[in-house]
Amino acid sequence: MSWGGTGHYKINSAVSLSFNQEMNQFSSWVETLADHASDADIRKQWDNNEAPKHYIDIDNYSEFISNGTIPQTLSGAISAHGSTFVYDNGILPWATITAYDSLKSCFERLDWDKAVLFASDLGHYVADGHMPLHITRNYDGDYTGNDGIHSRFESTMINTYISQITYSGDYIGEISDVNQYVFDYIYNNYQYVESVIAADDYATNINSDIYSSEYKSALWNYSKNFTILLFKNASHALTELIYTAWLQAGSPVMNPTGIDNPITEPTVVLQQNFPNPFSNSTKVQFSLNQNTKIILQVKDIQGNTVVEIINDVKSEGNYSFDINTENLSSGIYYLTLDTDKEHSVKQMILVR
Template identity: 40%
Template structure:
């Protein structure tokens, strides 16, 4: 039978190229795509592996009949052996059972792969890169042979089943025709712990596909009508590819992955693949006892497998590393933090070991450091001022303990003198004494701060530092101005207090304040004072500044127009000096005067005092003393140039919102107590509902109207006041749904 093989090879030279030259080139070239970046020397030589993919075929010498002859390395007729799934894998054992002639003529492909794996490993170890290229090409050829099913059977050419010539038709002609359809994907590779077992596994797998190829041959003949004599038509090869395409592409995929795995295994076994931390050494230099310093190291998984690290730290008392366990996917980096926290005055040097799951040496990190006894300490290394409004001030202190036996002179270096102050900046501290300095945070800009202050001194060369952090934000208040006259105040410390800067939408470049001599024009606005301001339209005005939560207002006898602070204050939380000062109600303005129960931030109010005194505003006050208020209704002065009728008229305001769905609010003003009827009508004048009917005290009123049960449309609200003066007013409302 072996003699028969030699005759076939001599008379059918195309059989000398297993998978055909094209197939071997594809496998050798594409295998490099699966390699990790650490095997760049293989990736760089991919064109060499392609060009020399069939060199092994060209070395065949059919006169060489020795066990190691080239001709036997390209196949194994594994099914010629009984119970071949359990065939002994030791070549010497196999020869002792079946004899040298039978074993070599049945092919030595599995052992050829192992021989060349060993050679590749040795060549890599001695850095013989020229031989590495040739051996890597050759082992690719032998592995590819093992994935060609017809190289793994005694019926290699279909000669035993009437499929004569199938070997060349399948691996050469068909493959050359359809090579463009052979696609392979980049796949995970692995370190092969038992190469001979791995080879036999894929050879037995290949042998299991032989019958599928023979059946495909019979099918293609039947479909094409070809008898098997002469040249097969294209319809035959189309049918043969249709039936074998999936198993062929799968074989190429497995072959490229397997070849990359064998290269990878040789690379590791040669000691070429090592993972080194970056940096490989951390030197923490000399730090004072009681302090700590942290540095980092990066470990990149340059292998083709998942890297599982367990850190072995021989000196956990002085060095700490996190994380102590990590799972790093291939091609990914992991950062580890090493903290040096010396427990004694000494010099330290350790190797931190990163044990792992791969077949490469452990990873070592050399860490070094030393410590000394500092002659003074500070009580805190970090000051956090949190959040502060621009313009506000906050301070904290740092205590320095001089534990030396001599005088300590320190000088504080401030990296940001615009937003931080140090007081004092110099200290002279006697031996065995302590003193403090203050860090004052007075932000001038809106920003986030993370600064390092330095303590220079006369007792050595080490630098003592502490961190200062904080955030500054600009306080802003929104003013809701309405068309026409508004009573407003400035409830914060502004950066520019001119009217034109704060209220560019004002009709005038001045506001009106009120004093003992009446109204006065003001171009610069002050805290605590109320102002009349006139605007052309309703809008929101935003003003930046520094919050003002407390204020003491000077009151004159008679009417006073007062301001507010940053935060609303209920009237009952105000208090006066003297405590028995008699005040009127507080009057706000919303197109008409109303009695206020709260001083709203940004609004201004009228209040009448029976004599001079002070009114104290405090947003955080919980004053229970109360005020002396005469609740008799009064009419504060009207806006400048406006008749006092403004405070004597009945007013029915337009509902808000309008249109509405389904709820709206109706506001009206009574200058005096009156009998009131508030009624809703539909478009036809039919009364829908009476919202109020009865006697009401004077002042601002508000009624809610719910139109949930009404259809969409136009409605009218009528306010009617009975009495000597009498008053009737109607507004139009639109309900939408």
């Protein structure tokens, strides 16, 4: 997975750094965006169509080598190179644009539950487009003698130095051409493929033991400036894409009563189910600070309700019970709890 789970969580959670006043209503999304930042990677375990969405070996396109661009529609790429070539070399930019279009459609029909999940996926694909080794055939350094650099760079290094990856937000505006915007950052980020390889060469010259602290420190010191820039640009791009989708959908209001309501104690607190992942049953816990009607459901990855657990008025107090999912197949599900004012979501992973 590009940037590993830690990096994806960071990029999605930093989306709010570039929020303008209009986007303040999306502050409630930040935790969910971060929690679901790696859903797309998890889907690869059971969805055979998912993997090509995470990369593009853009340097296998002859026209990229000659003029720095490729056909920018999926149909155009297939027409020029054939379906097998295109899918074998990855469809990351088109998967990103599809996620954007799905997000915009959710905004248009005011489907906020699905919108935040599509925005989470969008963040994942945007992050993939800002990870240099996901946009080259030299994915793992095989072509340059840097075998294994992929995980050393995106996971081992990032997990070690995540506390040093800090950055600020930037101005956002409406994107005039989303297709061009996505391809532009992929074209631009390709320059960092050589930078990652150079960082690995430098670090192995310091200490050829790739598990040593000296190697890890050297890899970070060489690459930290462009790595932090890539993280910053990914978070900013995600914010700008969400903002543009919202604008082009007509700027719907998430909270009709306004976004300047004072912070109040939540009516309901939904805990993460345990265990998670789980095989047959899992424990669900939540608490209410007042009597209220709640709807507690399990939804699939498409947002369809597969189990309705509670749809009733419940008294103030703490609740704990097991839910049985023996009739469901393996995959990602979402535990949702709604009141008339609040919406809570937790991701559940069912493994048979």
